[in-house]
Amino acid sequence: MNPHGHAFWWLVAAFCCVWYSTVTVYVAIKGARDIRGMLGRLARTKRAGEPDSERAR
Amino acid sequence: MSHFDPWIDGSIVGVYLLATLIAGVMVRRYVGKVEDYLVAGREMDVYLGIASLAATEFGIVTCMYTAQAGYTKGFVGAVPGILQAVAMLVIGLTGFCIKPLRLSGVMTIPELFQRQFGPRIRWAAGLVIILGGLLNMGLYLRIGGEFLSAVVGFDPGWLEWVMTALLVLVLVYTVLGGMLSVLVTDYLQFVVMSVGLLVVTYLVFADVGWSRLVETVETHHGAGGFDPLAAGGPGWSFLLFQSCLQLAATITWQPVIARLLSAKDERTGRRMYVRTSAFFAARFVIPGLWGIAALAMLTPVDLAGLPPGADPSLHAMPIYLARLVPVGLMGLLVAAMLAADMSTDSSYMLTWGSVIYNDLCAPFRKGPSSEKRGLFWNRTIVVLIGVFLLFFGLWFPLKGDLWTYFSVTGTIYLSSVSVLLVSCCYWKRANDWGAAAAIFFGAAFPVATLLLPHFDPEKQFVLTRLGDNWNGFLAYVLAAVGMIVGSLLKPATRSGAPAGPGAPGESGGFGRGGASA
Numbered sequence: 355m356n357p358h359g360h361a362f363w364w365l366v367a368a369f370c371c372v373w374y375s376t377v378t379v380y381v382a383i384k385g386a387r388d389i390r391g392m393l394g395r396l397a398r399t400k401r402a403g404e405p406d407s408e409r410a411r
Numbered sequence: 412m413s414h415f416d417p418w419i420d421g422s423i424v425g426v427y428l429l430a431t432l433i434a435g436v437m438v439r440r441y442v443g444k445v446e447d448y449l450v451a452g453r454e455m456d457v458y459l460g461i462a463s464l465a466a467t468e469f470g471i472v473t474c475m476y477t478a479q480a481g482y483t484k485g486f487v488g489a490v491p492g493i494l495q496a497v498a499m500l501v502i503g504l505t506g507f508c509i510k511p512l513r514l515s516g517v518m519t520i521p522e523l524f525q526r527q528f529g530p531r532i533r534w535a536a537g538l539v540i541i542l543g544g545l546l547n548m549g550l551y552l553r554i555g556g557e558f559l560s561a562v563v564g565f566d567p568g569w570l571e572w573v574m575t576a577l578l579v580l581v582l583v584y585t586v587l588g589g590m591l592s593v594l595v596t597d598y599l600q601f602v603v604m605s606v607g608l609l610v611v612t613y614l615v616f617a618d619v620g621w622s623r624l625v626e627t628v629e630t631h632h633g634a635g636g637f638d639p640l641a642a643g644g645p646g647w648s649f650l651l652f653q654s655c656l657q658l659a660a661t662i663t664w665q666p667v668i669a670r671l672l673s674a675k676d677e678r679t680g681r682r683m684y685v686r687t688s689a690f691f692a693a694r695f696v697i698p699g700l701w702g703i704a705a706l707a708m709l710t711p712v713d714l715a716g717l718p719p720g721a722d723p724s725l726h727a728m729p730i731y732l733a734r735l736v737p738v739g740l741m742g743l744l745v746a747a748m749l750a751a752d753m754s755t756d757s758s759y760m761l762t763w764g765s766v767i768y769n770d771l772c773a774p775f776r777k778g779p780s781s782e783k784r785g786l787f788w789n790r791t792i793v794v795l796i797g798v799f800l801l802f803f804g805l806w807f808p809l810k811g812d813l814w815t816y817f818s819v820t821g822t823i824y825l826s827s828v829s830v831l832l833v834s835c836c837y838w839k840r841a842n843d844w845g846a847a848a849a850i851f852f853g854a855a856f857p858v859a860t861l862l863l864p865h866f867d868p869e870k871q872f873v874l875t876r877l878g879d880n881w882n883g884f885l886a887y888v889l890a891a892v893g894m895i896v897g898s899l900l901k902p903a904t905r906s907g908a909p910a911g912p913g914a915p916g917e918s919g920g921f922g923r924g925g926a927s928a
Contacts, residue, residue, distance in 0.1 A: 362637075366489070
């Protein structure tokens with residue numbers, strides 16, 4: 355059996371677990387900011403596109 | 412044998428489902444136009460894109476087929492994931508195809524094709540996309556239900572009712588909020604899913620250990636479990652087919668492309684590709700390890716209780732997890748898997764629906780329709796896809812392993828649409844003759860592979876003798892050859908200069924002729 359094959363898959367598995375743990379925390383924080391930004395921009399666009407009578411309501 | 416506690420674990424699952432439904436329904440008020448509904452007003456930023464792309468491309472069904480690949484092929488089962496990770500990274504860095512696609516401002520890929528190949532090719536490409544996409548998605552509900560049945564331990568007779576309830580829940584927020592609801596719920600689902608996956612992976616390592624995983628692969632698969640080209644491994648046909656498949660999926664898989672087209676600009680789309688690339692390896696490697704662990708820990712006696720006809724390689728992983736995961740964490744596992752499944756279902760229904768509305772229905776629209784009417788039709792199409800999924804998932808008999816089924820059904824459109832996209836972006840001579848030939852030859856092999864075993868159980872046909880991997884690879888080769896030969900055969904005309912992907916599109920209708928070289 356080729357020991358290099360074992361080392362390769364150990365590295366792949368370790369990289370996936372470490373990368374995934376890190377990115378989960380990072381995206382959980384930054385993704386929430388993205389949602390706020392996206393909804394804010396959409397709300398502004400929608401308000402700008404509404405006629406004055408709609409906005410008054 | 413499941414450790415699922417209805418009160419403790421059930422409460423965790425209930426809170427998750429309620430939070431998702433509230434979040435999904437709340438954002439519906441931001442939907443005012445078809446563009447908001449289909450591509451979130453093109454306001455998605457990079458981290459939301461990463462969360463959404465990762466959540467969409469990992470469902471219960473992904474977990475099941477990648478675990479099955481680990482069980483049946485060892486570590487080599489994760490090779491498709493590594494290939495796609497490399498493809499995502501390279502394409503994200505270079506912008507190959509995705510840069511012109513995003514810059515064109517289209518909402519679907521066939522819309523881009525109309526600019527170079529004409530409305531008939533747009534319609535035909537939309538048709539194969541829908542055929543391949545819906546056949547691919549048709550089994551998601553049943554497989555998801557089978558996983559939940561094994562892990563939670565409910566009566567398999569309830570499977571249809573659980574599937575229906577889950578689908579109705581997903582339909583409620585997808586129909587109301589479209590891509591906006593999908594993105595917001597995908598974010599929640601990404602967080603829940605990722606925490607669940609990582610916790611369960613830790614439990615698996617603690618239970619089995621790395622050395623035993625390696626020993627199990629050595630015992631059951633030999634060198635072929637570590638190296639695809641070694642004796643006993645799946646060989647060159649597998650590598651060639653998977654390389655074509657993963658490259659094509661990266662540039663044309665509609666749920667992935669929908670994120671690119673929802674990104675606020677081209678640079679954001681490319682950054683999303685680069686930063687999500689490692690996830691595409693992780694989504695094969697992590698459940699693959701669970702599948703190997705199931706192979707290590709379960710005996711034939713443990714699998715003896717499966718219903719007649721059930722595939723042990725598919726059901727081993729959920730049976731193993733039902734025994735491994737304790738009360739409390741079981742709720743997290745089920746919530747994570749529901750999150751994975753719901754994000755996939757909602758996104759897939761919306762993106763296939765967008766092709767039906769934007770491309771298949773284009774010839775039947777007389778002039779521009781109002782935003783209100785457009786939203787009504789998009790919502791109706793999403794509901795109809797949900798109904799199709801429910802019934803198709805119930806009666807379709809799966810033959811062979813799950814990953815092969817998904818590879819073959821995906822190839823129906825990936826082979827031709829990827830060739831069309833590359834040609835549309837980089838080959839000015841490409842025309843509608845070549846595009847038609849690519850669509851025909853790209854779909855012919857996988858459709859034949861899918862249908863022939865149902866007509867002839869003895870598998871006497873030449874196609875089925877070649878094997879799924881060679882058939883799949885040949886579909887890509889023939890689609891490319893069809894494009895080249897067809898395009899070169901068409902006589903060049905003076906007035907038919909192709910518009911190219913950056914030119915403004917037409918609104919549809921078969922009356923206009925296709926562009927020629």
